[in-house]
Amino acid sequence: DAVCLFRDMVRMLPQPSVFQFTKLLTVLVKMKQYAVALSLFDKMRQLGAPVDEFAMSIAINCYCLLNRVDFGFAILGTFFKRGCEPDVTTFTTLIKGLFLVGEIAEAEKLFKKLLSEKLCEPDEIMYLIVLNGLSKAGHILAARDLLGHFENLSCKPDVRAYNAMIDGLCKHNMSDDALHLLSRMIEKGICHRDTVYIKIIRINYTI
Structure with missing residues (x-):
């Protein structure tokens, strides 16, 4: 399964590219396995596997779909710490996440910002x-x-x-x-x- 595949990937030398890791996350999201995708994302960071803006955007989307937009904003903080610029898709995901949990004023505030x-x-x-x-x-x-x-x-x-x-x-x-x-x-x-x-x-x- 996806978890076993991930474990095999992190043991490989040389390690697979970030594209291969994000491809695995994308497959899990399409299967609506958001919690599993987030678990693998955390393991990627712990084990030093490559993590890019796309992988972080996937994690933000998963958190928002699980009604944990607060964790999504925590990942957004990682964007800025790395000197990366979140794109319109990432911000749209966060705004949608705020609406999903009833934070209407916060969603409107972010949009205006x-x-x-x-x-x-x-x-x-x-x-x-x-x-x-x-x-x-x-x-x-x-x-x-x-x-x-x-x-x-x-x-x-x-x-x-x-x-x-x-x-x-x-x-x-x-x-x-x-x-x-x-x-x-x-x-x-x-x-x-x-x-x-x-x-x-x-x-x-x-x-």
Whole structure:
């Protein structure tokens, strides 16, 4: 199994490359064996096996998926100690992890810090994660402001971003606002009229 393979790898001379170790971690994550992946990651560090930014990002993702975003931030500290720069994927993982454990204010705070201090350039996925998290948590005004900001960027929001906003509006009894947003989606050519009509029926059904 993966653990036995790992033990064989650390005994090899010369030792396998960092790519081989991270490939093993990636396989475990795909199998949703997050705790096992983290156990091997810890052993890698203890035994002096090569650990790079990608391996640390995998560990952060595993901690967040296990609702231990606090440990994820501890790994982030290792990034900075090594003089490495976490990429947008790593920060997106941490923001999503904060939303998963209900730390809405902290997630929003981190996102704003990334923007103000230019720690990374947010991409469409990060904006979608933040927009979805804010909408589900009922922070409608903040989500709406973010969507407006998103619309003015070179990376425009796609149908998933608008759907997240619409779901949030409907969930918090703001159906008129949801219908208005659907009209804007038609104007922008983001979705077909037939799709919009189905959404309108669903919205009216929930009123």
